[in-house]
Amino acid sequence: MESQLNTIHQSFDSRYSFWAREVLDEMPDCFTITDPSISGHPIVFASRGFLKMCGYRKEEVVGRNGRMFQGPMTCRRSVLEIREAVRFEKTLQISILNYRKDGRPFSMLFHMCPVFSKEDGTVIHFLSVHVPILKKAQQRRSWSSGVTFSEDGYGYGFSETVRGYCRRDVGDSGSIAELDSRSFAAVDSDDREMEMDDDGPYEAGELEKRKAISAVSNILSVLTHYSELTGRLVCSRKSCISSETGFPSSLNISLGRIKQSFVLTNPHLEDMPIVYASDAFLQLTGYDRHQVLGRNCRFLCGEYTDFAITNQIKESIEAARPCTVRILNYRKDGSSFWNLLHISPVRNATGKIAYYVGVQIEEEEECSKNMERNRLSPEQRHTSVVAVVKVSVRGSSMVAAASSSKSY
Template structure:
């Protein structure tokens, strides 16, 4: 099976399944018993016509006690299925009218139904595997809106996905948020640098929490900043002040999340790893 993507927004719109019959291989053997010898690698499960029970009324022999789970599909059958899939996908992409479909993965950011910018399904799938509280923001759009928020971020803040995507992260700020920390974040984003700050944020229900926030640029395969990732860590219950030094445990977890996001973005865009559509 193989996914078929929409050229418009990169969503998976179909799955194509190709069936490769194996009965033709069985017909090339003298009997059903010898056919099993063609497919089973284990000699202990080979069945010969001399040992198989005979059904004289039907004029054929049948194998007994054959472990079908030990049978494997040959490489020739696998190659045949791959060729069939590629041929079918090429036919679909060449004949489809309108916005069409594609066998390749989409671009990282596309327009949603209301015109907002959202990340495509291919990148979304990779980001959902990152089990950390983080958001992905696009600095090339006005006010640097969030284009993706992890499930752990939604649980931490109490907001829904619809309430977060498209907004600047400042909605987490409140009356006691340190303006100097906010200013430092803005300066680092404009300079294309990383930074780690501890600031007071507020959940949807207005309860405050101390957020150890690490922000870092995410570059494309061309080396340009494509996104900014912000990784949040609730340190409200931590008695000792959390260190932002590289050797500290919380910071190591944040750097791990940043690395996973960078791999997801760059592998999607890397021409040597996956083919992508480029908007000119």
């Protein structure tokens, strides 16, 4: 649990620096920031305005998925729209019904947008702005469409409200403009203004939409500024990508469900760096995610590593064939462990090698002597992980192709 919390804090602090928290907390907006690279796509930052609006404490929200804000009348269709926006890494603005901690429902405009790494174009975070919809400024939503409502959804843990909007999916994105603090007076107004009648939620008006766009612009300006201070620049548009090697957030999310220790490396980048590391890999090696991504796997080698084995791995990669080895690796604290390592090429939907997956199993003496009857062998565990990774990569590349065909 402590390791997961450290990962969540590092997700934000290593990218924008600790000082960005203070600046963001002074802003009047209701918003959350989520990280699709962490298992469960959790909230890594929630603004004070958002916490006040929903009635939760920070500790109750950070680290959790946005499904916690869904309820019986949250529209399933809206949840699916949020999910699709996350998969295609697009901005979304949608009205949705969420629930406070005390169980009261309220209508809100959910605006979610991806935040990209300026270096390689990968989605680092999703920013979700939540604007409460006031009764006096709303129009009632039509309920004649036959839409069913369900708590059942597929969440990614976006910002609190954003997540609340999705209840199981991701939030939305933002854009431009300067924010008038008076436009957010609704956040501090009487809660009764945000309550809804029994006949359903409301649609957002132009006022709420302008507020959301303005807030997104201001928040992105802060994130961009503080990312410059850390040297890990972010931007709001995918056009700023410097290469075609970005790691899709939809793939991050699907890989996050795999509990085994593994990494993905990109053979198309210099020195074949790690572009994805599972939570189990971080637990096994003791490193934080930001200390792993962008590095070659040989950083796990040490004084007594047999470099004949590393040459064998290199030859297999050059020949584009899988290999399994037993190699001595080292954790962050300097302790060593025997790694039953399997490496295999992973091809995309067009048949081209997109990544190499490396699956690590720490050798245990008990398992070496006698494998329990109902336990999978190392070979079976290697094979199962590789199979799931391949399916995820192919599916993600098909999604990317579909997204490209829709753009113009």
